[in-house]
Amino acid sequence: MGYEWISRNKELYNLLKEYYQDELEKFLLWTEEKLKPAIRVNTLKITPEELKERLENQGFTLKRLNFYNEAFYVEYAPFEIGKTIEHYLGYYYVQNISSMIPPLVLNPQPHEMVLDIAAAPGSKTTQMAQMMRNTGVIIANDVAVDRIKALSNNVDRMGALNVIITMVEGFKFGFWFKNSFDRVLVDAPCSAIGTLHKSYEVAKWWGYEKVGKLTRTQKGLILAAFDCLKPGGTMVYSTCTITPEENEAVINFLIEKREGVIIEEFDIQGIKMRK
Numbered sequence: 565m566g567y568e569w570i571s572r573n574k575e576l577y578n579l580l581k582e583y584y585q586d587e588l589e590k591f592l593l594w595t596e597e598k599l600k601p602a603i604r605v606n607t608l609k610i611t612p613e614e615l616k617e618r619l620e621n622q623g624f625t626l627k628r629l630n631f632y633n634e635a636f637y638v639e640y641a642p643f644e645i646g647k648t649i650e651h652y653l654g655y656y657y658v659q660n661i662s663s664m665i666p667p668l669v670l671n672p673q674p675h676e677m678v679l680d681i682a683a684a685p686g687s688k689t690t691q692m693a694q695m696m697r698n699t700g701v702i703i704a705n706d707v708a709v710d711r712i713k714a715l716s717n718n719v720d721r722m723g724a725l726n727v728i729i730t731m732v733e734g735f736k737f738g739f740w741f742k743n744s745f746d747r748v749l750v751d752a753p754c755s756a757i758g759t760l761h762k763s764y765e766v767a768k769w770w771g772y773e774k775v776g777k778l779t780r781t782q783k784g785l786i787l788a789a790f791d792c793l794k795p796g797g798t799m800v801y802s803t804c805t806i807t808p809e810e811n812e813a814v815i816n817f818l819i820e821k822r823e824g825v826i827i828e829e830f831d832i833q834g835i836k837m838r839k
Contacts, residue, residue, distance in 0.1 A: 569767040570595070570760070576770045580757075583806055595760040601638045601645050602629070603656040604664055604687075608694045608723050610655045612636075618650055631834030632664055634694075654721040659687045662758065666751055666802040667691040669830050674699040676746040681734045681789050684711035686718035688751055693724035703745075705730045705737070738788030747798045748789040752782045754803035754810050775809055782814045790822050 570592065571577050584591045603626075605612045612634055616626050623642035629635040638645050645651070646658050664687075672678045672692045683689045683704035692702055704719065704727050706712050712731050719727045755775050756766050782803075789799050801818075803810050819825045831837070 569764040573767050573770055575772060576757075576767055579807065595764075597761060599761055601641070601658060602635055602661050602664075603638060603645060604632075604635045604659045604691060605656050606654055606690070606694060606722050607634055608698055609653070610650075615650065615655055618655075619648065622648065629661065629664075629834075631832050632668065635659075635661070635664060652721070654723055657687055657690060657718070657722065659691075662804065663687050664691065665832065665835065666749060666800050667695060668832060670747050670749050670798060670800040672696050672700075672702075672747050676700045677744060677794075678702045679737065679741070679745045679748040679789065679792055680704045681737060681748060681750050681785055681792075682706060682752060683715055683729075683749075684708070685714040686722075688749060689715065689727060690718055690722040690724045692749070693719075693722070693726055696726060698723075698725045700726055702727045703730060703741075704728070705732060705734060707731060707733055735784040735788045738791035741792050743792070743794050745792045745797060746794055748792055748800075750785050750789045750799065750801045752778075752785055752801065752803050752810070752814075754778055754782070754805040755807060756804050757806050758804035775807055779809050779814065782810055783817050786814055786818050787821060790818060790825070 570580065580591060581588050605615050616636065619626060624638060624645070625640035626636040627639050629637065650656060651658070667688050670692070672695050674697050676696065677700060678692060678696070680689045680692065680702060684706040686704065689702060689704040696702070704715060706715055709731070712729065716729055719729065755770055755778055757770070760766055786801055793799055801815065805811070815827065
């Protein structure tokens, strides 16, 4: 099914063929796989050990992630992992593993000022809140009403008390909050090729014209985010896609437009990095 939708979209298929080359077949098979769900423990409310015991008593089998002690794979689920009382109580967040990485790289500290410039639905916002132990301030911003509702619900469910939610166009932060934040996360809207294993909707609409519109948004957000940083501050730019136009080219655009940009490598034990 996935191969069929991807092969119909010639622009997308040719991009994947150019990018993955001999590994294209492996990627296409990956889009057909049903990946194990993962959960991030909300340490504001419960410890990983306590949650593991509660869920295993209900028949779930959990395996700790090798790079993040506060998260588990769900190896076996007797029913949907998002329908437990513990989930409704905000004891954990059902979250893709890749989604957990940007906050770990940004590494927000207690009592800092942090901006999540494109925050909905809130997985990364609430992860940062627990990393900061509910201290400091996180401004969690998005632009669409329905996305703000999801963000608000998740912030409330997870008990993230240090979060202030705003709904403005992200590029305005560069004017309003210049040199104000210790750290900024730009999890930019993108063409979402990395989500093909969850849904083939991307294959139905993906095209370079759409990518061009997204890159204009991404470039506006990354400039605003950089302008928001205090001197010496840290920013993480992330997407869930592979196109150079939405990743490397956006970083290069920032370097061309702003002085003082320093690109740093990072290393998280247990995660294979591609250079």
